[in-house]
Amino acid sequence: MTKFLISIVGPTAIGKTALSIKLANYFDTEIISADSRQFYKEMQIGTAAPTLEELSAAPHHFIHHKSIHENYSVGAFEKDAINKLDALFKTHNIVIMVGGSGLYVDAITKGLDDFPDVDSNIREQLNEQLKNEGLTALQKQLKELDHTSYNTIAIDNPHRVIRALEICIGTGKPYASFLNKIKNLRKFKTITIGLTANREIIYDRINKRVDIMVNEGLLEEVRTLIPYKDLNALNTVGYKEIFKYFDNEWSLDFAISEIKKNTRRFAKRQLTWFKKNEETIWFDYLTETKEIIQNIKENIEHD
Known part of the structure; x- marks a missing residue:
């Protein structure tokens, strides 16, 4: 059954x-x-x-x-x-x-979803940016790079924002473009x-x-x-x-x-x-x- x-x-x-x-x-x-x-x-x-x-x-x-x-x-x-x-x-x-x-x-x-590997230095830089400039600056950056993700992810969660940004920066493509590609x-x-x-x-x-x-x-x-x-x-x-x-x-x-x-x-x-x-x-x-x-x-x- x-x-x-x-x-x-x-x-x-x-x-x-x-x-x-x-x-x-x-x-x-x-x-x-x-x-x-x-x-x-x-x-x-x-x-x-x-x-x-x-x-x-x-x-x-x-x-x-x-x-x-x-x-x-x-x-x-x-x-x-x-x-x-x-x-x-x-x-x-x-x-x-x-x-x-x-x-x-x-x-x-x-x-x-399956994401490509990106340079780990990007995440380190984003964490440093979070520490120095705050979450709002990262949110603004994500809104510019990937408006779709900005409107759908947990935007108040620094971990999620940094994850989306590192994919955007590391691949030159929106984080959202990698979603829903391969289904298990x-x-x-x-x-x-x-x-x-x-x-x-x-x-x-x-x-x-x-x-x-x-x-x-x-x-x-x-x-x-x-x-x-x-x-x-x-x-x-x-x-x-x-x-x-x-x-x-x-x-x-x-x-x-x-x-x-x-x-x-x-x-x-x-x-x-x-x-x-x-x-x-x-x-x-x-x-x-x-x-x-x-x-x-x-x-x-x-x-």
Whole structure:
């Protein structure tokens, strides 16, 4: 029988986790997370990772399985997740994948793109430029060299910006021109379910989620991570803003407002990324689960 991966995508705070658990329970299967921020066990509140109750409601994989002190690339995740899927498909015909990290989702469903080798000195120079001139200068450079990537990658992530720039500079071609060239064959078929809402609703849900994070102890969580704030895993929304508060650069109210603003920007980029997949079946976030299940079953039966 054909094996199916049900991939649930959509902007942050739209309800992907809740749907994934309902689907996992209905199909009596397990969940793979493709949320790169939720890999790290030290980052619970600020990443809106599944709660202990949610984790116990269905078997989860790739949640808090790494430490912020470990380097964990999308390539390593692809290898680990495919191995896990191979194992899960021995006892399940359907597996659920959920996550808002578009690159990590694509790594599993399509395979990573093949990039040419470039001079390592370019990355060193870009890291030095980041240190001296800041991220904004690199973002501006990327916008000039590759407007497509500027609008689709995680532009607030220095690692992603530098990766795109080093390809642009090293090859003389846009980073985006190397995307989607070679696809790795998969032993399963993917049905992608997208959750969405109008922008005002998405933004309101994000704002409320940030308030909940603060009430649940975000400041205390970030405080324990201050000694490690320069680690790449912590250079992310929800943490970097609070670090500025603890460094007395920002007021707490302003830091919280920046988390909301940056998360809204992130959600906008997520939708831009996920809308590229024309095979995604989109549902309003209030759609009854039974309707989504029926759609999935029909897609499987008609395959």
